[in-house]
Amino acid sequence: MNVFLLxxxxxxxxxxxxxxxxxTKSNIEYFEVLANSxxxxxxxxxxxxxxxxxxxxxxxxxxxxxxxxxxxxxxxxLTLDHIYEYNKDxxxxxxxxxxxxxxSLLAIGVSKWVRYNEMRQGELAVQASTDELTGILNxxxxxxxxxLEFINAKKNFSPFSLAIIxxxxxxxxxxxxxxxxxxxxxIDLANFMxxxxxxxxxxxxxxxxxxxILLPGTSLPNAVSAIDHFRQKIESHEYQSSSNTIKxxxxxxVSESLTIDKTIDDLIKRADEALxxxxxxxxxxxxxxxx
Numbered sequence: 001m002n003v004f005l006l007x008x009x010x011x012x013x014x015x016x017x018x019x020x021x022x023x024t025k026s027n028i029e030y031f032e033v034l035a036n037s038x039x040x041x042x043x044x045x046x047x048x049x050x051x052x053x054x055x056x057x058x059x060x061x062x063x064x065x066x067x068x069x070x071x072x073x074x075x076x077x078l079t080l081d082h083i084y085e086y087n088k089d090x091x092x093x094x095x096x097x098x099x100x101x102x103x104s105l106l107a108i109g110v111s112k113w114v115r116y117n118e119m120r121q122g123e124l125a126v127q128a129s130t131d132e133l134t135g136i137l138n139x140x141x142x143x144x145x146x147x148l149e150f151i152n153a154k155k156n157f158s159p160f161s162l163a164i165i166x167x168x169x170x171x172x173x174x175x176x177x178x179x180x181x182x183x184x185x186x187i188d189l190a191n192f193m194x195x196x197x198x199x200x201x202x203x204x205x206x207x208x209x210x211x212x213i214l215l216p217g218t219s220l221p222n223a224v225s226a227i228d229h230f231r232q233k234i235e236s237h238e239y240q241s242s243s244n245t246i247k248x249x250x251x252x253x254v255s256e257s258l259t260i261d262k263t264i265d266d267l268i269k270r271a272d273e274a275l276x277x278x279x280x281x282x283x284x285x286x287x288x289x290x291x
Contacts (some may be wrong), residue, residue, distance in 0.1 A: 003065045004051040007044070007072060014076065022084035029082045036079040043072040060116060063109030070102030131205040133183060134190035142204030142212060146264045149216055153257045161223030163213040163254045164271045165189075168283040170209035173248065181241050185248060188239045196230050212271075220256035220288055227252045228286045235284060251278035254288040 050065035074095045081091050129141035137145070149160045167173075167189065174182040186209065193203040193211060202214040215223050231250055239246045253274025257267055270289040277287040 002051065003069050004048050007047055007069050010073070011076065014080070018080055018084050022086065024084060025082070032082045033079055036075055036082070040072060040075045040079060043068055043075060047072060060109050060113035063105050063112060067102045067105030067107075067109055070098045070105065074098035074102060131190075134187050134205050136190045136194060136211075137202060137204035139204060139206055139212075142202060142206075142214065143264070145202045145214055146267070149214060150257060150261070150264050150267070152216075154259075157259075158217055159219045159256055161215045161218045161220055161254055161256045162267050162271045163215070163223060163227045163252050163286075164206060164268075164275045165211045165213065165227075165250050165252045166275055166279065167209040168249045168251055168279075170248075173246065177241065177244060177246065181244070181246070184241055185239060185246065189234070189248075189250070192234065192237070193230070196233065197226070218256075220254065220290060223254050223256065224286055224288050227254055231284070231286055249284035251275060251283045252286045253278055254286060256288075256290065258291065260291075 047065055047068045050061045050068060053061040077086075077091060077095055077098070080086070081088075129137060131138045146162065152158065153160055167185065170182065170185070173185055186205070189211065190203070190205065193213065197203060197213060197215075200216055204212050204214075206212040213227070215226065218226070231252060234248070234250050237247070239248070253271045253276065255267055255270035255274055261267055270291075274287045274289040277289070278285050281287060
């Protein structure tokens with residue numbers, strides 16, 4: 001419903017009716033008419049703005065445009081009451097009803113806007129922190145978790161470990177099956193990671209075919225054991241694409257936080273070095289670097 005056009009048509013009809021059927025007052029209060037006219041013009045503009053965006057799914061603009069329309073007509077009748085001889089009791093009742101309906105609809109509209117805005121903020125927060133393809137944490141948000149864990153480890157002397165995982169010969173998968181299937185493999189591994197580790201562990205797409213896992217409260221031997229157990233699950237796993245059954249393996253490098261670490265970069269560097277060792281050890285294995 002186009003509220004804006006309806007307001008224009010109704011306003012024109014009111015002016016015509018007043019011109020032909022109501023007598024003009026001899027003592028018009030021009031200041032009141034001017035003040036109300038400014039309010040009417042402002043409300044009219046608000047109707048136009050909200051109506052223009054009324055396709056918004058939140059319903060905010062739809063309810064507010066109708067609410068503003070009721071307020072507009074309340075102000076219009078008050079203004080016309082200063083110009084034409086109206087029945088005071090009828091005007092009083094009509095204006096009160098219009099204000100009640102107008103403010104009620106505005107309240108509904110604003111409440112819908114608040115809920116919609118909260119929902120959108122949540123969606124944007126998720127989009128900003130997750131990898132678009134796999135749905136797991138992206139590198140930036142994952143790094144913030146590493147920083148928090150790094151601070152906690154320094155404060156409480158608690159260990160934590162970091163693993164960086166690489167899909168073996170992923171380029172060959174892309175070359176043989178195509179990039180769409182390659183994307184499916186990335187999603188498959190991400191889903192496997194989400195279901196294989198603890199709820200306190202954080203998994204992320206580190207970049208390209210590389211993934212990372214943060215294991216709070218986990219020493220290096222335990223982290224290596226957990227990652228190698230995961231590697232074995234992947235090794236025995238078969239991914240079924242639309243036309244092919246694909247087996248793939250992973251290599252992983254693991255490092256543990258040390259008291260001598262100055263920043264998280266020291267931890268990440270060791271995990272990278274460990275991954276490099278794994279990739280140079282015929283792949284499909286887990287390696288670690290302690291210091």
